[in-house]
Amino acid sequence: MKTTAAAALLGLVPFTALAEDWKFAIEEIPGSIMDAYAQEFKSRIEAATDGDVTVTVYPMGTLGTPTETVEQAADGIIQFTNVSIGNLGTVVPESQVFLLPYLLPSDPVAISNILSGSETIYGPLNDDFRKRGLEVMTMYSEGPQVWTTNREIRSPEDFDNFKMRVMVSPILLETYKNMGASPTPLPFGEVFGALQLGAVDGQVNPIPTIEEMKFYEVTSHLIWAGEQELVTTVVAGSDWFETLSPDRQQLVRDTMADMTGFIDGIVTDFNQKRLDIIKEAKPDIGLVVLTEEERDAFRAQSTGTSAAYVEIVGDRGQELLDALQAELAGN
Numbered sequence: 286m287k288t289t290a291a292a293a294l295l296g297l298v299p300f301t302a303l304a305e306d307w308k309f310a311i312e313e314i315p316g317s318i319m320d321a322y323a324q325e326f327k328s329r330i331e332a333a334t335d336g337d338v339t340v341t342v343y344p345m346g347t348l349g350t351p352t353e354t355v356e357q358a359a360d361g362i363i364q365f366t367n368v369s370i371g372n373l374g375t376v377v378p379e380s381q382v383f384l385l386p387y388l389l390p391s392d393p394v395a396i397s398n399i400l401s402g403s404e405t406i407y408g409p410l411n412d413d414f415r416k417r418g419l420e421v422m423t424m425y426s427e428g429p430q431v432w433t434t435n436r437e438i439r440s441p442e443d444f445d446n447f448k449m450r451v452m453v454s455p456i457l458l459e460t461y462k463n464m465g466a467s468p469t470p471l472p473f474g475e476v477f478g479a480l481q482l483g484a485v486d487g488q489v490n491p492i493p494t495i496e497e498m499k500f501y502e503v504t505s506h507l508i509w510a511g512e513q514e515l516v517t518t519v520v521a522g523s524d525w526f527e528t529l530s531p532d533r534q535q536l537v538r539d540t541m542a543d544m545t546g547f548i549d550g551i552v553t554d555f556n557q558k559r560l561d562i563i564k565e566a567k568p569d570i571g572l573v574v575l576t577e578e579e580r581d582a583f584r585a586q587s588t589g590t591s592a593a594y595v596e597i598v599g600d601r602g603q604e605l606l607d608a609l610q611a612e613l614a615g616n
Contacts, residue, residue, distance in 0.1 A: 308363040310343040312351040312372060318427050318493070319367045319517065320344060321551045322544070326365075329540050338533075352376060358522045359418030369427075370516045371452060378598050379413040382605055384456045385594055386464070386512040386587040387580070390613065393426075393549070396514060400424040401545045405608040413601070420523040423541040425548050426514040427491055428556040433480070433504035434487035437571060439579050441465035441586050450476055450488040459593040460512070464586045480504060491515045496559040506571035507563070511580050512587070 309326065311319035320342065327340035348354050348363065351372035357363045359376075373380040382388065389396050400406070401423060411421045438444060444465035451457040453470045461468035469485050479485045480503040488500060495501055519541065526534065563570065575583075595602045 305338045307338060307340045307365065308343060309340055310348050310354040310357070310363055310366040311345065312354070312366075312368050313345050315344050317344075318548070318552055318555050321555075322367060322425075322519075322548050323365075325544060325547055326540060329544070330536070333536060333540070355419070355520065358520055358525075361522045361525045363522075364525055365422065365519060365521050367517055367519045370518060371454065373518060374454070377414055377417055377419065379410060379601060379605055380518070381454075381456055381594060381597065382410075382602065382609060383516040384454065384460075384513070385591055385606070386460045387584045388609065388613075389426075389514055389516075391511050391577075391580075393553070396426050397545060397549050399613060400426060400516065401542070403609070403612060405605065405612050409608060410605055413605075414520065415523050418523050419520045420526045422519045422521050422537065423545075424516060424518050425545070426516055426552065427493070428515060428552050429491065429509055429511065430489050430513040430515055431492055431495060432487055432489050432506075432508040432510060433495055433500045434506045434508055435480075435483075435504060436486070437506055437573060438487075438508055438510075439573070439575060440582055447487065448485045450479060450485040455597060456590065456593050459590050460587060463590050464512075464583050476500065477503060489513075492556045492563070493559045496563050501563045501567055501570055504570075506573055509574045510583060511575060512583060 307330070309323045311317070311323050313319040323340075323342040327342060330338055330340050343354075343363070348357060351366070351368040352375060354363065354366040355368060355373060355376050358366045370380055370383045389399065406424060407421060414421050432438065432449075434447075436443070436447075438447070441464055444461075447466045448469045449461045449466040450471045451461055451468045452473075458468045458470070466487075471479055471485065476485070476488050477498060477500060480488065480500060487504070490498075490500070492507075495507070501507065521537070526537075529537070564572075591606055594606065598605075
């Protein structure tokens with residue numbers, strides 16, 4: 286669906302006339318983590334404004350692809366969208382720094398702190414978003430990316446002759462090549478069949494996706510290697526945001542800042558409940574959490590992956606990566 290088609294669907298007139306009717310698109314289905322976030326934001330904003338502002342949530346596919354909703358936010362057709370970092374690559378390539386392995390710490394509290402309060406994210410990186418007509422409102426993680434594999438993987442050597450399904454991303458291809466696997470790009474809809482037939486030996490996704498898509502049915506192990514989080518971003522159209530009064534702008538920022546603890550709790554509960562479903566459905570599945578020493582081996586193999594990011598983004602990518610790493614080292 287193109288931007289013009291989405292505008293027709295919404296029956297939009299120029300956004301200034303609808304500034305108090307805020308449209309919030311998400312890339313997930315009702316009942317998902319993103320839906321919980323958007324619905325809580327809706328509830329808080331409508332209560333804080335005594336109903337003067339209404340928020341309408343548009344779930345997955347309603348207004349087009351995730352990338353198209355980002356473009357719609359930039360064009361002022363909708364006000365907010367919540368998308369995963371992987372779906373921002375074509376619009377804001379600099380954001381792909383969060384696809385790099387072992388960039389973020391292992392501790393969920395530390396991850397939350399950096400994503401919600403980083404000077405780099407809300408300073409220089411947000412400047413890159415603004416160049417594309419977007420404003421970073423917040424970032425949060427939906428939880429760790431988990432490997433589903435047909436054998437136990439504890440070292441880069443265990444990845445020998447191992448075909449790991451990945452999205453078509455130069456950074457992810459380089460990541461798994463460096464870690465010792467044979468990265469194999471496949472469309473998402475083909476992953477279950479490929480695992481079942483042995484065309485690939487594993488794949489990587491968060492626990493909720495693994496449960497929803499039943500990937501655990503055609504795998505023997507779930508492995509927490511700590512290499513990556515599913516980072517998502519809530520963005521607003523920067524032109525639209527600037528039309529808001531200072532009080533309204535502050536209300537949005539304060540509301541999202543206050544929701545950090547809320548969404549962290551939702552993510553923890555959501556991931557645990559989905560894992561419990563998997564364990565009940567397949568009691569014999571192997572659950573492997575790599576030790577820090579084991580993770581260090583993969584971390585050491587991944588040091589060259591940043592070159593793929595810098596190649597895509599250029600010198601600006603190196604600047605952002607250096608700033609983030611310095612910030613993380615100081616925390």
